[in-house]
Amino acid sequence: MRRRNKDQTLPPAGRLWIGNVFALYRLRLRHRWLQELLAVAGIAAGVALLFASQVAGTSLSGPVQELNRGLVGNSQLQLVGRGGEGFSERTVKTVAALPGVRIAAPILQAQANVVGPGGSRAVTIFGADPRTVKLDGTLLQGFTAQEAAEQETLALPSPIAADTGIRFGDDARLQLGGRTRIVPAAVVGESELGPLNQTSIAVTPLAYLQRLARQPGRVSRILVEADPARLDEVRAGLQRVAGDQLDVRPADYESQLFAVAAQPTSQATTISSVVSAMVGFLFAFCAMLVTVASRRALALDLRLDGYRPSQVIRVLLFDALALGVVAVGVGLALGDALSRSGYGSDVSFLGGAFPLGDARIVTWSSFAIAAGGGLLAAVLGVLAPLRREIFARTPRQDPGGERVRRRIAVAAPVAGAVALIAAVAITAWAPGAALVGLIALGLSLVLLLPIVLRGVVALLGGISGRRKRAIVAIELAMPQLRAREWHARSLAIATTGAIAVFGAVSLQGARANLQDGLDRVTVEVSHVTDLWVTPPGAGDLFITTLFTPTAADAIAATPGVARVERYRGAHLDVADRRVWVLAPPAGAPRPVPPGQVRDGNVEQATAMVRSGGWAVLSKAVAKGLDVKLGDRFTLPSPQPIELRVAAIITNLGWSGGAIVMNAEDFDRGWGGRQAAALQVDLEPGVTASQGRAALAGALGPRSALQVETGPEHSQRQRTSASGGLTRLEQIASLTLIAAVLAMASAMAALLWQRRPTVARQKLDGYGTGAMWRSLAVESGALFVTGCLAGAAFGLFGQVLFSRGLETISGFPVTVTIRFGVAAVSFALVTAAAMLVVAVPGYLVARVRPSLRTGD
Amino acid sequence: MTVDARSDDGAALELRRLVKHYRTGAETVRAVDDVSLRIDGGELVALFGPSGSGKSTLLMMAAAVTRPDSGSVLVGGRDVSVLSDREAADYRMYELGFVRQSIDLLGGASALDNAAMKLFGTGLSAREARRRVAPLLEQLGLGGRLDHRPHQLSMGERQRVMIARALSTDPRVVLADEPTGSLDSQRKHEALGLLRTVTKERGIATLLVTHDAHAVEYADRIRTLQDGVLLDAEQAPIPSHP
Secondary structure, three states: OOOOOOHHOOOOOOOOOOHHHHHHHHHHHHHHHHHHHHHHHHHHHHHHHHHHHHHHHHHHHHHHHHHHHHHOOOOEEEOOOOOOEEOOOHHHHHHHOOOOOOEEEEEEEEEEEEOOEEEEEEEEEEOHHHHOOOOOOOHHOOHHHHHHHOOOOOOEEEHHHHHHOOEEEEEEEEOOOOOEEEEEEEEEEEEHHHHHHHEOEEEHHHHHHHHHHHOOEEEEEEEEEEEEHHHHHHHHHHHHHHHHOOOOEEEEHHHHHHHHHOHHEEEHHHHHHHHHHHHHHHHHHHHHHOHHHHHHHHHHHHHHHOOOHHHHHHHHHHHHHHHHHHHHHHHHHHHHHHOOOOOOOOOOOHHOOOOOOOOOOHHHHHHHHHHHHHHHHHHHHHHHHHHHHHOOOOOOOHHHHEEEEEHHHHHHHHHHHHHHHHHHOOOOOOOHHHHHHHHHHHHHHHHHHHHHHHHHHHHHHHHHHHHOOOOHHHHHHHHHHOOHHHHHHHHHHHHHHHHHHHHHHHHHHHHHHHHHHHHHHHHHHHOOOEEEEEOOHHOOOOOOOOOOOOOHHHHHHOOEEEEEEHHHHHHHHEEEEEEEEEEEEOOOOOOHHHHHEOOOOHHHHHHHHOOOOEEEEHHHHHHOOOOOOOOEEEOOOOEEEEEEEEEOOOOOOOOOEEEOOHHHHHHHOOOOOOEEEEEEEEOOOOOOHHHHHHHHHEEEEEEOOOEEHHHHHHHHHHHHHHHHHHHHHHHHHHHHHHHHHHHHHHHHHHHHHHHHHHHHHHHHEEEEEEEHHHHHHHHHHHHHHHHHHHHHHHHHHHHHHHHHHHHOOOOOOOOOOOOOHHHHHHHHHHHHHHHHHHHHHHHHHHOOOOOOOOO | OOHHHHHHOOOOOOEEEEEEEEEEEOEEEEEEEEEEEEOOOEEEEEEOOOOOOOOOHHHHHOOOOOOOOEEEEEEEEHHHHHHOHHHHHHHHHHHHHOOOOOOHOOOOHHHHHHHHHHHHOOOHHHHHHHHHHHHHHHHOOOHOOOOOOOHHHHHHHHHHHHHHHHHHOOOOEEEEEEOOOOOOOHHHHHHHHHHHHHHHHHHOOOEEEEEOHHHHOOEEEEEEEEEEEEEOOOOOOOOOOO
16 A cells, blocks of 8 residues: 555645535535425525515506606606696697707696406506607607507507407597596507506597597696706796696606605515515525534534635535525525515505506516525525634634623623613604614514523423423423524524514504504595495595586486585695595585594584685695694695695595595685585485495496495495505515424424434433424424514514504504414414424434434 | 655654643643653554543644644644644645544445545545545455445445545544444454554554554554543553453
């Protein structure tokens, strides 16, 4: 056996070919593919949650931004009519004549309902002309100037045409302004509309829409493309033209208004994204911990063989990246499927004020955040538990590390207590910082959980110790629960459950509180009459589409009808918010919803509003106008009117805020006798369904008005509001499912590695049943501790989240602690996780007695 | 016997007055207490001792994994106990072979890959590492089993793979930590015989830490460690076969 000769000299140390790293990975993969698969599944689930959550966020405002960009093209400014009212088309010539104006393009915009053989869809119709085409927006990219001017058809996006069963060239029924029109339809697709094909719009020539809407010579806004060097000059000129009845706004103003209106939803998206990220990360981290034991052995082995720390890191980093890349790929695919299957925010309740769409907007940042999070979890999951094995000169003995651990053991609870105090302070004095409070609360939970876990273990020991006969299952489980080698993993399992249940209980509780508040608004605002008669379409939910109520007399003459009154409502841009303005009829018993008053006296406010010249405002609107109780302000309605603040109310469920005023004041402001709905009260003894049937007969089959009972309209509003809260429900459910899978898989893997220990313990005479019970006690202690702590903190989270929601958004929220939600989440997650680990636990308990060494 | 020039300059491995104490709470454990031991090239020294006697600590200090409180570990006259982490790693890579129990083999890797694993870290390509280690496995009697995985090998064969891995970088010192722990009596003889053969033929200084009484037959010298103190042959009972 000879030594190697000179030509076999070894290269200098330090290099490690990527091929060798790959070889080391491949060799190990063969024997632990199941563990790796589990880790991949864990990271993939986390990435999927994170990605779907990000896509839901970007898709929220994406369609509105796309639509606005597509419409305004190169224009920078616009002159806009107020409160849904148009203005004279002659203004276009005045604007075009302003120095510095390159193009002045008129647009008429109308809410309508398109009806075909397959159903109906609410749309926003844009009436454009050749000047609009010249702005080069994508909305009209497929149209020539001549088509825009002359082709008297309704251009419908293909998804809407498919929904309504309308084909190219068919006649469509268009319900517009309380009347039905038959119009020829042209179906257009992606090539004409680009991404706007997914939005709820329709396009038609301006002059044609003016005829259809009976608004001859009227436009909603004028888009202005100015010479960039003379923008200020053009703005000043537009201000002069606008006077006090029109507004000059930036071209992207619609997107800005939508951002404000969608703020509560986007905040809920942010909070759920944070919870998703935390759970996803913990899920992935738990999954990586499954493979720690084999990597630890490898790191020790390589260090003994003379591998440098940098080389060991390269070997482990390759592990992490290989795992991470595969898992991120799978996770992104899963997340994509999740986001396509409806995981997202339903903002259809905003449809009356903004043209919306179903477009799913996926940005690079969504990819980057989800992929980065997954890779980070993989890298941390691989490297963090092996710091000692990689870097310590003496990997097996680490007195310095012990000192650090002791310091952390003291500092963590102190930091946890500080975070808890901060969360309490935010709840009490600054609920507007709810997101920070929730993060502080989550952090506090994570930092205090080790103490809670130690307490539970001590309690278990005490229970067994006080009995005359020790409880074998507890006595066998106790050393494992106390063992330092399993501590990180045990804590990670309990933390996953804690964070998931905490997040789910907070979200579900806040959702239930908000739903209660919205239900109350529905009762106070919508459930006030026997029948509602409204023009159908997106604006009928909050009753904001104004029409001329020519059918009022016919309705009043219908047998069984006791009284018909005009109900006024509109959306109006006030202080950079799209506000819901409502004016109940003069005879309404409670014009000011009593349960919604937050500042002021209900009776006084009601009397003031009835007397005229007073209004009640949402807090956000009052803040935007910089007014308080008793202050005067000018409402920027089509005919500006002066009002005083009678009381501050919630936003009545409309995120932009609400103003309630006297009917006569509304008529002054809007300069006419239009209505958004007719309120119909029936004679005693006439049921709502009888009344509805009678009204339908009186209106006739060609009527473009719909009749709903009070409860039906309330229910539709409730359903729409629930849709807006779907996201919170979805994230809570997915979080709990993810937690069950994460905890159960990590626990199963932990138990599986216990087989040698169990085999040795069985040599002492313990049976399979005793071992199984001990493993169940160990699993149960971790699951129960984590989930119970999470549920307890979740109850606090409900209050914090609900108060934050009320303060930030002005939504009506009933702040109630919902113990049932906490109990159900705790019980479901704990029971499901216990069930999942029961089988692997039994298989581990069945191991044959043996002297095998090493876990 | 072929011995390279390195072993001619005195002892290949010399432990000089090594001391290592550990503190556990208020108590100080004297794991290794003033131990000196010299092993020449081509010499196999068996170190006996009960559990907790300090054998593993001594081994870790010889491997430059644990730093002694005092004393030195001389390899070819160079004190490896004062090396930086990187230098210590290089020492283990090129001058030291560490033989441990065969349960440390990677289950998914062939005998050839398991034996080449250390060479992967030297900067050789994986292919070259395998090419270089293959003759070594053949010399150890595993020529026909290069592609076999650990579960397809006998316990004795697995131990030979571990020995091949330790010898793969042609070390001047071999430290063997209970290499026969999982072997039956016949395989123990085979493994110990093999260790003695390579020690002699390659001029390696081998320190064998063991409980196994069979080692007495193969060692050039026997020493015993008790409570951290190295006893002379006269002071310690020579282990006998069970």
